Amino acid sequence: xxxxxxxxxxxxxLLITVLVMYKENLFLTIVSIICFIFLVILTTGVLxxxxxxxxxxxIKLNSNHVLLTFDDGPHPKFTPIILxxxxxxxxxxxxxxxxxxxxxxxxxxxxxxxxxxxxxNHSQNHNPMISLFSKSKLMKEIISAQNTIKEITSTNTxxxxxxxxxxxxNYAFVLQKLKIKCIGxxxxxxxxxYKTPEKLVKRLVSKTKPKSIIxxxxxxxxxxxxxxxxxxxxxxxxxxFVSSNEIKKIFDE
Numbered sequence: 001x002x003x004x005x006x007x008x009x010x011x012x013x014l015l016i017t018v019l020v021m022y023k024e025n026l027f028l029t030i031v032s033i034i035c036f037i038f039l040v041i042l043t044t045g046v047l048x049x050x051x052x053x054x055x056x057x058x059i060k061l062n063s064n065h066v067l068l069t070f071d072d073g074p075h076p077k078f079t080p081i082i083l084x085x086x087x088x089x090x091x092x093x094x095x096x097x098x099x100x101x102x103x104x105x106x107x108x109x110x111x112x113x114x115x116x117x118x119x120x121n122h123s124q125n126h127n128p129m130i131s132l133f134s135k136s137k138l139m140k141e142i143i144s145a146q147n148t149i150k151e152i153t154s155t156n157t158x159x160x161x162x163x164x165x166x167x168x169x170n171y172a173f174v175l176q177k178l179k180i181k182c183i184g185x186x187x188x189x190x191x192x193x194y195k196t197p198e199k200l201v202k203r204l205v206s207k208t209k210p211k212s213i214i215x216x217x218x219x220x221x222x223x224x225x226x227x228x229x230x231x232x233x234x235x236x237x238x239x240x241f242v243s244s245n246e247i248k249k250i251f252d253e
Contacts, residue, residue, distance in 0.1 A: 049165055049184035055172035057184040058251060064210035066234070067242045067250065068093040069185065070218035071122055071161060074101055074108040078224040083115060085228045089235075092247035093117050094183070095218060096161040099124035099145035106152045113153055116244045120159040120183060121145045131166040139174045146178075159183050159251065181251060185215035192217060197226035205233045
């Protein structure tokens with residue numbers, strides 16, 4: 001909706017400029033400024049899901065608890081370690097899994113579900129250029145992951161997180177057609193950047209607040225190494241994580 005309004009305003013401003021200032025010296029300058037502002041808004045909408053520019057994305061919880069989410073798995077080595085830590089602390093999480101990795105690690109995916117966690121669609125191939133896909137190609141990519149998840153787990157998922165976190169009008173169209181919710185995050189861990197568990201823990205503990213959805217990756221050694229300490233330190237600050245009772249209805253409206 002925001003994108004449609006922005007586009008309408010952009011077209012109206014251009015028309016007014018053409019009609020009123022076509023022969024003025026500043027015509028091209030003003031047109032350039034209008035186009036630049038539009039492109040800045042458009043780019044911001046693509047890069048930052050939290051603005052809900054193209055589609056509504058859930059970026060925080062209604063409760064005061066904290067939700068851990070893990071992208072890019074399952075990983076044969078690190079996902080089981082993470083599952084052990086979550087079990088130790090009686091915490092439930094969401095794993096946004098990649099279809100092709102599901103095929104290679106079916107037992108881990110089944111374990112995720114058996115231990116009470118949720119799984120979400122993170123595309124079939126995690127193509128870094130997925131945000132440039134056409135509607136039909138994007139639809140095929142997401143449905144393919146849905147089918148893979150259903151084939152391996154005999155369950156359906158109605159939540160999705162875009163690879164790389166970029167959105168666009170095609171996502172809005174496809175997800176609406178499939179009746180799938182888009183899940184963003186409140187806090188990005190940057191575990192793909194931090195090289196040591198200590199630095200990752202320091203960042204996460206200082207920035208984790210009630211209602212937060214935390215973005216992590218279960219295919220990284222640094223995340224698996226930092227998770228237990230992060231949870232312990234965060235609990236000392238009075239933070240409570242999502243448990244088994246809450247995870248079942250986490251995004252119910």
